[in-house]
Amino acid sequence: MGPPGRGRLGRGALYAGGFIGPFGGGITASMLPELGADFHVSPGTASLSLTVYMVPFAAVMLVSGTLGERWGRARTVRLAYLLFLVSSLACALAPGWVAFLGARALGGIANAFTTPLLMAALGASASPGVLGRVLGWYGSLQAAGQTFAPLIGGLAAEASWRWAFAGVAVVSAVLAVLGIPVEQRGETVARPSLRSAWTPTVLRLGIVSALAGACLAGLGFLVALRLDDVFALDAGLRGLVLTALGAVGIVTARVIGSAVDRVGGRRCVVTGALAGGLLVAGIGLAPSLWLVVAFWAAAGAASQLIVVGMNTLVLSGPGANRGGAVSVVQALRFTGYATSPAVLPPVYHADPLVGFLLPAGLLAIGAPLALPRPSSGRE
Numbered sequence: 001m002g003p004p005g006r007g008r009l010g011r012g013a014l015y016a017g018g019f020i021g022p023f024g025g026g027i028t029a030s031m032l033p034e035l036g037a038d039f040h041v042s043p044g045t046a047s048l049s050l051t052v053y054m055v056p057f058a059a060v061m062l063v064s065g066t067l068g069e070r071w072g073r074a075r076t077v078r079l080a081y082l083l084f085l086v087s088s089l090a091c092a093l094a095p096g097w098v099a100f101l102g103a104r105a106l107g108g109i110a111n112a113f114t115t116p117l118l119m120a121a122l123g124a125s126a127s128p129g130v131l132g133r134v135l136g137w138y139g140s141l142q143a144a145g146q147t148f149a150p151l152i153g154g155l156a157a158e159a160s161w162r163w164a165f166a167g168v169a170v171v172s173a174v175l176a177v178l179g180i181p182v183e184q185r186g187e188t189v190a191r192p193s194l195r196s197a198w199t200p201t202v203l204r205l206g207i208v209s210a211l212a213g214a215c216l217a218g219l220g221f222l223v224a225l226r227l228d229d230v231f232a233l234d235a236g237l238r239g240l241v242l243t244a245l246g247a248v249g250i251v252t253a254r255v256i257g258s259a260v261d262r263v264g265g266r267r268c269v270v271t272g273a274l275a276g277g278l279l280v281a282g283i284g285l286a287p288s289l290w291l292v293v294a295f296w297a298a299a300g301a302a303s304q305l306i307v308v309g310m311n312t313l314v315l316s317g318p319g320a321n322r323g324g325a326v327s328v329v330q331a332l333r334f335t336g337y338a339t340s341p342a343v344l345p346p347v348y349h350a351d352p353l354v355g356f357l358l359p360a361g362l363l364a365i366g367a368p369l370a371l372p373r374p375s376s377g378r379e
Contacts, residue, residue, distance in 0.1 A: 013175060013178040013179065013180060014118055014121060014122060014138075014180055015137060015138060015141050016141070016171075016175060017077070017081075017114050017118045017175060017180070018115075018118060018138045018139075018141040018142045018145070019141040019142065019144055019145040020084070020114075020145065020168065020171055020172065020175065021111040021114055021115055021142075021145065022142050022143075022145035022146040022149065023145035023146070023148070023149045023152075023168070024053075024084065024088065024107055024111065024145075024149075024168050025050070025053050025054065025057065025107075025108070025111065025146075025149070026050070026145070026146055026149035026150060026153075027149045027150075027152070027153040027164050027165070027168065028046075028049040028050060028053075028104075028153060028161075029050060029149065029150040029153065030150040030151070030153050030154035030157065031153050031154060031156075031157035031161040031164070032046040032047055032049070033046075034157045034161045035049060035100075035161060038161070039096065039097040039100065040097075041097055048101060049100070049101065049104050052101045052104045052105045052108070053104045053105065053107055053108040053111075054108060054334065054338055055105075055108070055338070056105045056108040056109045056112070057108035057109070057111050057112050057334065058112075058331050058334040058335050058338065059112075059331070060108070060109050060112035060113075061112040061115065061116060061327050061328075061330055061331035061334070062327065062328060062331045063194055063324075063327070064112040064113045064116060064117075064327050065116035065117060065120065065197065065321075065322075065323035065324040065325070065326050065327025065328070066192055066193070066194050066196070066197050066321055066323065066324030066327065067113075068113055068116065068117040068120075068323050068327075069117075069120070069191075069192055069321055069322075069323040069324060070191045070192065073117045073120060073121055073180065073323065074179055074180050076113055076117055077113070077114055077117050077118065077121075077179065077180050078176055078179045078180075079113075080110045080111075080113035080114045080117075081110070081114065081172050081173075081175045081176035081179075082172075082176050083106065083109070083110035083113075084107055084110040084111065084114070084168075084172040085169050085172040085173050085176060086106065087103050087104070087106040087107035087110055088103075088107065088165045088166070088168040088169035088172055089165070089166075089169045090102075090103035090106065091103040091104060091107070091162075091165040092162045092163075092165035092166045092169065093162075112327075112331075115326075115327075115330060116323050116324075116326040116327035116330055117180075117323050118138070118180065119135070119138065119311060119315065119323075119326045119330075120315065120322040120323035120326055121180050122134050122135065122138055122315075123135075123315030123316070123322055123326075124322065129261055130261060131260075131261065131312055131315065131316060132256075132257040132258065132259070132260030132261040132265070132308060132309075132312050133254065133257040133258050133260075133261055134257065135257055135260075135308050135311045135312055135315070136253040136254045136255070136256055136257020136258065136260070136304070136308050137253065137254055137257065138311075139249070139253045139256075139257070139304055139307055139308050139311070140249070140250045140251075140253035140254060143246050143249040143250045143253065143300075143304070144246075144250050146246055147243055147246030147247060147249075147250065150239070152164065192320060192321035192324055194324070196320075196321045196324060197321050197324030197325050197327065197328050198328065199325075200372070201317060201318075201372045202314070202317075202325045202328050202329060203328070204370050204371065204372045205310060205313060205314055205325075205329050205371070205372065206328055206329045206331075206332035206333075207332065207366075207370040208269065208273075208306070208310060208367045208370045208371055209306075209310055209329050209330070209332050209333035209336065210332040210333060210335055210336030210339075211273075211336060211362055211363055211366050211367045211370070212272075212273070212276070212303065212306045212307070212310070212333065212336070212363065212367060213332075213333040213334060213335070213336035213337035213340070214336035214337060214339055214340040214343075214359065214362075215276075215277075215280065215336075215340070215359035215360070215362050215363035216276045216280065216299060216302065216303050216306070216359070216363055217245070217303045217307075217337060218336065218337040218338075218339075218340040218341070219280065219340065219344075219359060220242045220245070221340075221341050221345075222340075222344055222345075222348060222355060222356065222359075223241070223242060223283060223292070223296055224238045224242060225345070225348060226283065226284070226292065226352065226356075227241060227289075227292070229352070231289045231292075233289075241292075241293055241296065242296075244293060244296050244297035244300065245296055245297065245299055245300040245303065246300060247297070247300065248297045248298065248299075248300030248301055249300035249301070249303055249304045252300065252301045252304055253304050253308065256268070256301065256304045256305055256308050257308050259305075260308050260309050260312050264374075265308075265309040265310065265311075265312035265313040265316070266309065266313060266371060266374050267309075268305045268306075268308065268309035268312075269305065269306050269309035269310055269313070269367070269368075269371060270367075270368045270371070271305055272302045272303065272304070272305025272306035272309065273302075273306060273363050273364055273367035273368055274364050274368070275298075275301075275302040275305070276299055276302035276303065276305075276306065276360075276363050276364070277360040277361065277363040277364025277365075278360070278364065279295045279296075279298055279299045279302060280295075280299065280356055280359055280360040280363065281356060281357055281360035282295040283295045283296060283299075283356055284352065284353050284355065284356025284357060284360070285353070285356075306367070310329065311326070311329075314326050314329050340359070344358070344359065
């Protein structure tokens, strides 16, 4: 049924890896004032702690999956956890701002090697009929890591922000010991080329992921602007509203994974893109705060339809370099996520409604058109 390993412990290690990467990436979001005070920089400068994690993460992930398949998934993931451990300890003990940023960049590089290889291991070990469900569980833990990182990081910062990184180091050490299931004895271990991951099908799936990241999951900043401009919500309430997308993504991921198994990844991606586009447009048009909150929360389910459907298409597709394919698609997803805050604010400030209708149209129209043609009637 689910991924094998050594019983529930092996399965738990695979899923826990999906939590720790997003958690480690977003943990500084709520402790920027404390970081700024300790390192004598402004909170705005302290926000670089997020950027220096995400940029190496997305860049290295263009090739990390393929390299990990060459070196062996189990070995590479274990070494990546050890690198994440070193990074977290270096953050906790950093004597200065530059050292702290360097340690954060190291963490992003480590996470680039865990994410695609954990997903490839799940895909290789799951039965075809439950692949969507398995990836749904994994997606729910990724959403949980991203959603709860600011909360737990903020609570730790009440005492000392350094304790948050010490906790991540402990979890990384445990995961390094547990590792992931090794390849079966006698199984052919692929040594793929970097080019093997850059197929037309993978690139088209990557375009869809980039659109989903830029035009749906990455729109929290745009929703926050509308909440401030139209409804005058303070920062705390805006942050609470923004957690709705991740919370709904957590609770719906397993159900959506089962739906992917029943109707196919392609149909779920198209449904999620169309629904997501309508919801994003609704956020820009809604006259009521409660409608905005409801639309943003529902967008969490639409986002999971796209993410779980896309991951299923990648891992059930042809080719031996599954880790490399996942790596490219995920890298493009996070590139879209990171690009959106730089591109859309000028559009929003010129015309707030167009600021929402533009990403809504790109998602609802562009994502279905970019999907590769189905290879079977089921998809």
